[in-house]
Amino acid sequence: MSRFEPWSEERTVEIVAAHLHLEGPLMPILHAVQNAYGHVPEEAIPVIARELNLSRAEVHGVVTFYHEFRRELPGKHVLKLCRAEACQSMGCERLVERAEERLGVECGATSADGRVTLEAVYCLGLCATAPSAMLDGRVVGRLDAGRLDQLIKEAQT
Secondary structure: OOOOOOOOHHHHHHHHHHHOOOOOOHHHHHHHHHHHHOOOOOOHHHHHHHHHOOOHHHHHHHHHHOOOOOOOOOOOEEEEEEOOHHHHHOOHHHHHHHHHHHHOOOOOEEOOOOOEEEEEEOOOOOHHHOOOEEEOOEEEOOOOHHHHHHHHHHHOO
16 A cells, blocks of 8 residues: 555645645645655646646746655655765765665666665755765664665665
């Protein structure tokens, strides 16, 4: 059973309506859509554009500009590895390579069994404890090969 709702135009309109009181509601709407559906479905873009009186290109541009928005459903678990400067200086690229090797996917992809989506993130705010990662919303600092292997093991269960 999926933890996300199936996409529907009616539900998307409800999500938009719940955020119309905000100044600049597009970003909160896109986050809410992704929380509901697991990603921002292509079908949602014209609905959001219509409801906000924006062009499809404007909405599409925001979805594709920000790395946080997914265009496809994620795996059961999402492992994010920080690739910002502080983490780079502490060896995150070796950890990214290790994760890609262990999971058999490149950053931005989901393992063949659908269990783990590996994503790059460009700052988790843990610069003092770099390198860092996030598994399903839980942040982990001082990441090393052993801790990474443990996170991957957790995600594969």
